[in-house]
Amino acid sequence: MPRTYLVTGAASGIGQATAALLRARGHTVIGADLASGDIRADLSTAEGRAELAARARELSGGRLDGVVACAGVAQPDPLTVKVNHFGAVATLDGLRPLLAAGTDPRALVIGSIDSVHPTDPAIVDAALADDEERAVAASRAAVDRGEGQLVYSSSKAAVSRWVRRHAVTPRWAGAGIPLNAVAPGVILTPMTRPLLDDPDMLKLVEQSVPMPLHGHARPEQITPLIAWLTSPDNTHVTGQVVFADGGADAVLRGDGTW
Structure with missing residues (x-):
């Protein structure tokens, strides 16, 4: 049965590939992104998050069957926490009423293998306390100290x-x-290509994200997992961070996490 999805970050990378797969399967996809798509919204701002929710309600007729929060950035800058955490949470929370009105509703956010790497507790604690001002200040402090x-x-x-x-x-x-959440390893996108084209940076990337199974992935290799997790077939998988990382998490953390 055709479903209605909203995908943020739909203009590039995993978001674009996800939207393409869902449309190819006969579903309606409302694409949201910063500068193009059905909804243009800056998820680093309160105004952009409100615009996303309002336009989603308008374009969907008040109901969604799936939400995939793919929008994200990877800059050493406070913008990153504003988009990747607060923008994603606002997307999921803001669209939850539309999901509640949908059929077999499902929601998903894109995480990262980087979530198992060292973090700054001040940033994480502030984000989980829903204190955006403090999280931004902590991010700025991390940048300032290198x-x-x-x-x-x-x-x-x-x-x-x-x-x-x-x-x-x-x-x-x-x-x-x-x-x-789906946590990819290294994905071949315009964002990562400059790093991977530099031999020295490539060596560092492969040391920090070892992917013994098939190496680096294309966006379209991650999307079938996203599509299944947000489909009616998924009745009991929830609260999971599913690593689609070619084995990187198993290499980095071994079995100690269990």
Whole structure:
């Protein structure tokens, strides 16, 4: 049965590939992005988040069957936590009423293998406390002391922990809405290509994200998992951070996490 999805970050990368797969399967997809798509909204701002929710309600007729929050950035800058955590949470929370009105509703956010790398507790704690001003200040402090790389990993760790906390609550599981995260490894996108084309950076990337199964992935290799997790076939998987990383998590953390 055709479903109606909203996908943020739909103009490029995993978001674009997800929208393409869902449309190819006969579903309606409302694409949202910063500068193009059915909805143009800056998810780093309160105004952009409100615009997303308002336009989604208008374009969907008040109901959605799936939401995939793909919008994200990877800069050593406070913008990263504003988009990757607060923008994603606002997307999921803001569209939850539309999901509650849908059929077999499902929701998903894109995490990252970087969530298992070192993080800045000040950023993560502020994000999970829903204190955007404090999270931005902590991100700026990390950049100022030369640890800007922690902003991205912290943003992805925070949103992954948010999923774990909220998926099992009455608002999500109690309302019959599975909520999950997919954590990719290195994905071949315009954002990562400059790094991978530099031999020295490529060596660092492969050391920090070892992917023994098939190496780096194309966006379209991740989308079937996203499509299944947000389909009616998924009746019981919720609160999970599913690593689609070619084995990187198993290499980096081994079996100690269990």
